[in-house]
Amino acid sequence: MTDVPTTPAPTTAPRVSRTTAASRVAAVVALPVVLLLAALPYLAAPNVTRLLVDLFTLVLLATMWNLLAGYGGMISVGQQGFIGLGAYAVLVADLFGVNPYLGLVLAMVAAAVLALPTALLVFRLHGGYFAIGTWVVAEVYRLVTVEFRAVGAGSGASVTGLSAVPPVLRGAITYWCALAAVVVAIGGVYLLMRSRLGLALTAIRDEPTAAATLGVRVRSAKRIVFVVAAAGCGLAGALIAVDSLRVQPDSVYSVQWSAFMIFMVVIGGLGTIEGPVLGAVVFFAIQQLLAPYGAWYLVVLGAVAIAAALLARRGLWGLVTLHRDVRLLPTGHRLRQDR
Amino acid sequence: MILSVHGLSRSFGGLTVVDDVSLQVGAGTALGVVGPNGAGKTTLLNLLDGVLAADAGRIELDGRDVTRASAAQRCRAGVGRTHQTPRPFSGMTVFENVLVGAVHGAGLSAGAAHRSAVGCLERTGLLHRANELAGDLRLLDRKRLELSRALACAPRLLLLDEIAGGLTDAELPELIAIVREVRDGGTAVIWIEHIVHALLEVADRMLCLAQGAVLAEGEPAAVLDDPAVREVYLGSSVEGLGGVTAVPAAGEGLPAAEPGERP
Ligand SMILES: Nc1ncnc2c1ncn2[C@@H]1O[C@H](COP(=O)(O)OP(=O)(O)OP(=O)(O)O)[C@@H](O)[C@H]1O
Ligand SMILES: [Mg+2]
Numbered sequence: 085m086t087d088v089p090t091t092p093a094p095t096t097a098p099r100v101s102r103t104t105a106a107s108r109v110a111a112v113v114a115l116p117v118v119l120l121l122a123a124l125p126y127l128a129a130p131n132v133t134r135l136l137v138d139l140f141t142l143v144l145l146a147t148m149w150n151l152l153a154g155y156g157g158m159i160s161v162g163q164q165g166f167i168g169l170g171a172y173a174v175l176v177a178d179l180f181g182v183n184p185y186l187g188l189v190l191a192m193v194a195a196a197v198l199a200l201p202t203a204l205l206v207f208r209l210h211g212g213y214f215a216i217g218t219w220v221v222a223e224v225y226r227l228v229t230v231e232f233r234a235v236g237a238g239s240g241a242s243v244t245g246l247s248a249v250p251p252v253l254r255g256a257i258t259y260w261c262a263l264a265a266v267v268v269a270i271g272g273v274y275l276l277m278r279s280r281l282g283l284a285l286t287a288i289r290d291e292p293t294a295a296a297t298l299g300v301r302v303r304s305a306k307r308i309v310f311v312v313a314a315a316g317c318g319l320a321g322a323l324i325a326v327d328s329l330r331v332q333p334d335s336v337y338s339v340q341w342s343a344f345m346i347f348m349v350v351i352g353g354l355g356t357i358e359g360p361v362l363g364a365v366v367f368f369a370i371q372q373l374l375a376p377y378g379a380w381y382l383v384v385l386g387a388v389a390i391a392a393a394l395l396a397r398r399g400l401w402g403l404v405t406l407h408r409d410v411r412l413l414p415t416g417h418r419l420r421q422d423r
Numbered sequence: 424m425i426l427s428v429h430g431l432s433r434s435f436g437g438l439t440v441v442d443d444v445s446l447q448v449g450a451g452t453a454l455g456v457v458g459p460n461g462a463g464k465t466t467l468l469n470l471l472d473g474v475l476a477a478d479a480g481r482i483e484l485d486g487r488d489v490t491r492a493s494a495a496q497r498c499r500a501g502v503g504r505t506h507q508t509p510r511p512f513s514g515m516t517v518f519e520n521v522l523v524g525a526v527h528g529a530g531l532s533a534g535a536a537h538r539s540a541v542g543c544l545e546r547t548g549l550l551h552r553a554n555e556l557a558g559d560l561r562l563l564d565r566k567r568l569e570l571s572r573a574l575a576c577a578p579r580l581l582l583l584d585e586i587a588g589g590l591t592d593a594e595l596p597e598l599i600a601i602v603r604e605v606r607d608g609g610t611a612v613i614w615i616e617h618i619v620h621a622l623l624e625v626a627d628r629m630l631c632l633a634q635g636a637v638l639a640e641g642e643p644a645a646v647l648d649d650p651a652v653r654e655v656y657l658g659s660s661v662e663g664l665g666g667v668t669a670v671p672a673a674g675e676g677l678p679a680a681e682p683g684e685r686p
Contacts, residue, residue, distance in 0.1 A: 097538070097541060098541055098550075098553070100518075100537045280526050280527070283519065283522060283523055283526055283527070284523070284527060286512065286514065286515055286519070287512045287515065287520075287523045289514070290511075290512035290513050290514050290515060291510045291511065291512050291513070293474060293494075293510060294506065294510035294511070294512065294572075295512070295523065295527075296473075296474070296493065296494035296495050296498075297472055297473075297474060297494050297495075297498055297504050297506075298498060298523045298524040298527055298528045298572055298575075298576060299495050299498035299499045299523075299524065299527035299528030299529075299530075299576060300495055300523065300527045301493075301495045301527075302495065355514065416515075416516065416519060417516065417518055417519055417522065417537075418516075418554055419518050419541070419553040419554055
């Protein structure tokens with residue numbers, strides 16, 4: 085604060101501002117950018133859109149984990165449970181002759197429905213116990229899944245229902261689905277965080293007891309976020325399935341997904357919308373550039389994580405916004421005094 | 424009566440911290456609460472606002488039983504509260520902190536909530552810090568923030584836990600004026616404070632809590648003159664429990680003691 089009013093009471097009431105100069109620009113640019121991305125299958129080679137599907141899936145995952153941890157204060161290491169569930173929803177849809185793309189919707193619904201009893205269970209735990217609890221639940225999902233022969237038990241199965249679709253068209257449809265998922269996820273989290281629920285969530289993250297004494301329904305707010313994040317991760321799992329056309333339990337239910345999500349969000353900037361997107365891009369770049377060198381990329385990931393922890397406590401996006409207010413998707417409130 | 428409490432008790436392990444407390448506070452009246460450190464005053468507030476569940480007893484708000492209601496439900500039903508050790512939402516701005524109370528406690532829609540939050544900050548003299556992060560505030564401003572947030576809930580019952588400690592002689596009358604104004608607006612007030620002369624400016628009735636139980640209750644002057652009340656205060660000083668820095672001078676009620684922040 086530089087303008088502490090020492091002069092007599094201001095004449096007009098302060099105004100609440102919820103935008104920044106950068107966000108007003110972003111609002112104008114967003115639509116053309118999305119339209120351009122939507123047209124990309126006509127403009128670029130299929131291998132480009134194929135890569136972007138992977139990137140969009142990572143952005144979706146990072147956005148969901150940030151919603152949970154950065155806004156809801158829930159450090160989960162069990163979101164792979166919902167990723168796996170989503171992937172298997174596609175397999176099940178395929179099994180019953182349903183179009184696997186409809187399986188994307190089914191995946192979201194299945195993950196959301198299973199999130200409710202899961203929340204009942206894990207919300208009894210706090211801190212580290214909550215984290216471990218979510219992991220255990222995810223393992224249980226995996227163990228139950230591999231009991232079913234129809235979906236290939238321990239070795240998984242392939243998605244067969246899309247073999248009739250020409251590969252180029254299939255790639256384009258998958259790309260459009262991933263693009264839509266990312267746009268809805270980022271836009272949805274943005275609107276959610278600007279709503280009453282967003283205000284409640286930020287309060288809960290900082291001080292749950294005080295939030296409750298100020299009238300915030302802590303349980304129900306957290307439950308909503310848990311369910312939404314589960315649906316988002318279910319959708320990501322389904323995208324992985326329709327993209328790779330193969331579902332393996334050890335891969336889709338891998339705890340590695342949680343490590344990736346944490347990495348992307350922490351590197352990018354926890355508790356911001358832009359940060360996790362940036363983190364996903366960085367992660368994706370490292371993964372792609374170092375792919376030929378095998379496990380080396382894990383070493384680099386570790387080094388980057390340590391560097392970020394030391395040099396950028398609030399993530400890369402925190403560095404970007406350190407001196408200039410370039411927030412593209414601001415969720416807070418600024419009080420301005422017009423004189 | 425806005426608040427009536429019957430036989431409220433709570434223990435931790437084997438230790439009974441609030442012991443069979445009954446009290447009543449009517450609209451537009453203020454009850455001052457005194458008692459030595461560890462008497463159970465804060466725990467009593469925690470029971471009243473729903474942060475803690477009672478082991479026994481009954482709490483009625485406007486005649487409705489809220490003994491089993493959650494903290495959020497009670498806030499929405501009109502209970503506002505400040506914390507002895509401030510609990511700011513550190514990552515949110517001061518304005519947003521207050522907004523939480525206006526939106527979720529008072530149930531206002533966006534425009535009305537914004538105006539109400541600005542009004543509350545103006546009242547407590549914190550408006551010039553509206554855009555600062557609450558985590559960056561000093562202790563005194565954190566206490567102002569506690570009060571602003573509680574006011575934003577538009578409380579019918581306001582629970583204050585040692586908000587005067589650390590204020591200067593110039594600031595204290597401002598605080599007293601705010602509490603008076605709230606009380607005169609028809610809100611019931613319960614104010615825990617070690618600075619007894621501040622309490623005497625506002626309290627219509629006084630209650631002394633010792634070892635969880637009501638030691639004396641009634642006219643403020645009469646309660647402070649009660650030999651048993653003077654005894655607990657002196658006793659705590661003798662035993663070195665802190666809370667009293669001077670022996671009361673004759674005819675001065677009880678001494679102004681610095682409560683000191685507990686970790
Ligand atoms: N959650 C808890 N678990 C165990 N003991 C507790 C808990 N909360 C309070 N106590 C104990 O209950 C007693 C009363 O504490 P309380 O904070 O209510 O006192 P107080 O009257 O507010 O004191 P002060 O004037 O120092 O603020 C203390 O002995 C304290 O250690
Ligand atoms: Mg206390």
